[in-house]
Amino acid sequence: MNSVSAGNDGRRRFGAAQWILLSLTALGLLAALAWILTSPNHIRAQSSGDPATRHVPRGGNLQQALDAANPGDTILLEAGATYTGNFVLRAKKGDGTITISSRALDALPEGVRVGTAESKFMPKLVTPNGEPVLRTEDRAHDYRFVGIEFTVAAGVYIYDLISLGSGTTKDLDSLAYNLDFDRVFVHGDPNRGGKRGIALNSRSTVIRNSYFTDFASDFQDAQDIAGWNGPGPYVILNNRLEASGMSVMFGGAAPAIEYMVPAGIVFYNNYVTRPMGWHGKWRVKNLFELKSARNVDVQYNVFENNWIGGQSGFAILFTVRTCEAGDYPWAVVQDVTFSHNIVRKSEGGGMNIMGRDDIRSGCQTPATGKVTTSGAQVKGQDTRFTAELKPGYHLVVNNVSRAIKQIAGDQALVLGSTLPDDTRTPANFAYIVPEAGQTSNITVSDNLFDAIRPLDGSANGTFVMISSGARNIRIEHNTVFQGQHILVATGAPSQGVVYRNNISPHNTYGIFGDSKGSGVLAIDTYFPGSTITRNVMYGQGIEPFYPRGNFFPAKIEAVGFTDPANKKYALTNKSKFKAAGTDGRDLGADMGLLELVEADVVSGRLPQASALQSAVKRALQAVKLNPKT
Numbered sequence: 001m002n003s004v005s006a007g008n009d010g011r012r013r014f015g016a017a018q019w020i021l022l023s024l025t026a027l028g029l030l031a032a033l034a035w036i037l038t039s040p041n042h043i044r045a046q047s048s049g050d051p052a053t054r055h056v057p058r059g060g061n062l063q064q065a066l067d068a069a070n071p072g073d074t075i076l077l078e079a080g081a082t083y084t085g086n087f088v089l090r091a092k093k094g095d096g097t098i099t100i101s102s103r104a105l106d107a108l109p110e111g112v113r114v115g116t117a118e119s120k121f122m123p124k125l126v127t128p129n130g131e132p133v134l135r136t137e138d139r140a141h142d143y144r145f146v147g148i149e150f151t152v153a154a155g156v157y158i159y160d161l162i163s164l165g166s167g168t169t170k171d172l173d174s175l176a177y178n179l180d181f182d183r184v185f186v187h188g189d190p191n192r193g194g195k196r197g198i199a200l201n202s203r204s205t206v207i208r209n210s211y212f213t214d215f216a217s218d219f220q221d222a223q224d225i226a227g228w229n230g231p232g233p234y235v236i237l238n239n240r241l242e243a244s245g246m247s248v249m250f251g252g253a254a255p256a257i258e259y260m261v262p263a264g265i266v267f268y269n270n271y272v273t274r275p276m277g278w279h280g281k282w283r284v285k286n287l288f289e290l291k292s293a294r295n296v297d298v299q300y301n302v303f304e305n306n307w308i309g310g311q312s313g314f315a316i317l318f319t320v321r322t323c324e325a326g327d328y329p330w331a332v333v334q335d336v337t338f339s340h341n342i343v344r345k346s347e348g349g350g351m352n353i354m355g356r357d358d359i360r361s362g363c364q365t366p367a368t369g370k371v372t373t374s375g376a377q378v379k380g381q382d383t384r385f386t387a388e389l390k391p392g393y394h395l396v397v398n399n400v401s402r403a404i405k406q407i408a409g410d411q412a413l414v415l416g417s418t419l420p421d422d423t424r425t426p427a428n429f430a431y432i433v434p435e436a437g438q439t440s441n442i443t444v445s446d447n448l449f450d451a452i453r454p455l456d457g458s459a460n461g462t463f464v465m466i467s468s469g470a471r472n473i474r475i476e477h478n479t480v481f482q483g484q485h486i487l488v489a490t491g492a493p494s495q496g497v498v499y500r501n502n503i504s505p506h507n508t509y510g511i512f513g514d515s516k517g518s519g520v521l522a523i524d525t526y527f528p529g530s531t532i533t534r535n536v537m538y539g540q541g542i543e544p545f546y547p548r549g550n551f552f553p554a555k556i557e558a559v560g561f562t563d564p565a566n567k568k569y570a571l572t573n574k575s576k577f578k579a580a581g582t583d584g585r586d587l588g589a590d591m592g593l594l595e596l597v598e599a600d601v602v603s604g605r606l607p608q609a610s611a612l613q614s615a616v617k618r619a620l621q622a623v624k625l626n627p628k629t
Helices: 016-038 062-068 116-121 522-527 591-603 610-622
Strands: 044-045 052-058 074-077 080-082 085-089 098-100 125-126 135-136 141-146 149-152 162-164 177-182 186-187 195-200 203-208 211-215 223-227 236-237 240-243 249-250 264-269 272-273 288-292 293-299 302-306 315-321 333-339 340-345 349-356 370-374 375-382 396-397 402-408 413-414 427-432 439-445 448-452 462-467 470-474 481-482 487-490 496-499 502-505 509-513 531-533 537-538 561-563 566-572
Touching: 016 116, 052 062, 062 085, 116 186, 186 195, 195 203, 195 211, 211 223, 223 240, 236 610, 264 610, 288 293, 302 315, 302 591, 315 333, 315 340, 315 439, 340 349, 340 591, 349 439, 349 448, 349 481, 448 462, 462 481, 487 522, 509 522, 566 591, 591 610
Parallel strands: 052 074, 074 098, 080 125, 085 135, 098 141, 125 149, 135 162, 141 177, 149 186, 162 195, 177 203, 186 211, 195 223, 203 236, 211 240, 223 249, 236 264, 240 272, 249 288, 264 293, 272 302, 288 315, 293 333, 302 340, 315 349, 333 439, 340 448, 349 462, 439 470, 448 481, 462 487, 470 496, 481 502, 487 509, 496 531, 502 537
Antiparallel strands: 044 052, 370 375, 370 427, 375 413, 396 402, 396 427, 402 413, 561 566
16 A cells, blocks of 8 residues: 655655545535535525526425526426425516526417316326415415416315405505416315415416316305405406306405506406206306406407306406495495407306496495485585585485585585485595595407307397496497397496497397386386397297387297308308498308407417407516517
């Protein structure tokens, strides 16, 4: 064996054994370095401060990775792996999006909706209990989930599977923002069901190319997506949505943020349906409902499979509510466009539009003092209750609303009209701004409503119900096949109703008003000053009951549809109603565009038509997202 010795120059010399040991040590360090660089837990960065990629292996600590991530980082999860917990998205300082993604993302093409078949390419985030599998911390921002499955442990009934923002905070600035869920699979337990997929109370949020199912209940309303305490904007794009109560709802609970109304909602290219096997099992209400929302754009969707159950069976509801789970008299459903959609197989009706909340009697109006009333005169008791009031605002006294005409000192005012006798006692009061608590400015155009009748095919089903003083309702260029009524009117008259350029059967009752029968008397009573013209209402002996300027062919064959037996509802070139609209267009909907919509929506791909692509691009840019990401 060679020994270590030192020469006259003092340099250390190694024997053969020491050289071998040093070589093995060096090789070991290189192997360890190679393992570190390829380890699933390793964070690789180009240099200090650069975006990093974090690999969390099967069984790894996802919350630790989320907490350690910096803006711009990517967290990769293993396809097919399960990550169990109640995960929290923290507020981070700095710019850049934190992306949480499947490592098998190449198997999930951009712009194509995912389904159950794609779940094998997704990591699975599972809540073991009734708490959300994912929630946001105050002021959390810029997170993107792509190619992820979110669900519950077997047998767990979930209330909010994903909670974005907060339904209870009073601080608008604390709400999470800039959130993106793309190609995700969100579902409850198929046997237990669950209340809600996403509680959407954040700001600037996108949900796209995803599949929601098994949010169903036999004792409460269940939704895929619902929001009430977030301002928007929201883009809900190219998803398949299945829920028992209603797939999507805005409003329906008192927002903690005063005067909050969700707004800037874009709902495009979604397939809203439910399995027919749910009939009789779960509590069903409708498919899409707005109770408090403004500036809503609902286009290029398919809505189907709705039946009478927990409600009367209307598929689409624009029904303002100001007194559910709290009192919020400022709620509105306002400035809504519902266009280029297909609504089919809905037992009770197509759409319900309600002008004013008809169930406020169960609500305690928030009191800021007591008042006494005498006709149109109102006086306060021991309070300067007029300090924040202005003429034109509405005063609510014991749930009765009247416009304020004049402020008469610190403790008195004059209303525009008298209050009922039963309010002339000391009473609670509140005030609301003009137009509050009303549904107004609704456009329903270029839609196909098909098979709007009971599942047994009987002669019932209403195209649109309009009630309780709705304002500025425009319904035009729709093609409709309903079992009974075209329009039903009830409650206070609705102003500014336009019904033109539509095609539908008249059936027995046509345009019907409560206690007024069908035709002109119903129209004059419930839709004063309305425009009802250039509509096809096919049926015999009905023309004398309606305003001039409408069309009354005796049978469907006289309309001139291309092939109604096979649901081809474009007009032939020989149809009398070709280019007969007030705008020079064919009467009824643009069936060529709707055929493209149906093909895109059912297949789950983003729109192919250039006009639809442009609309999608604008919607995503409104929330500052790249349409191609």
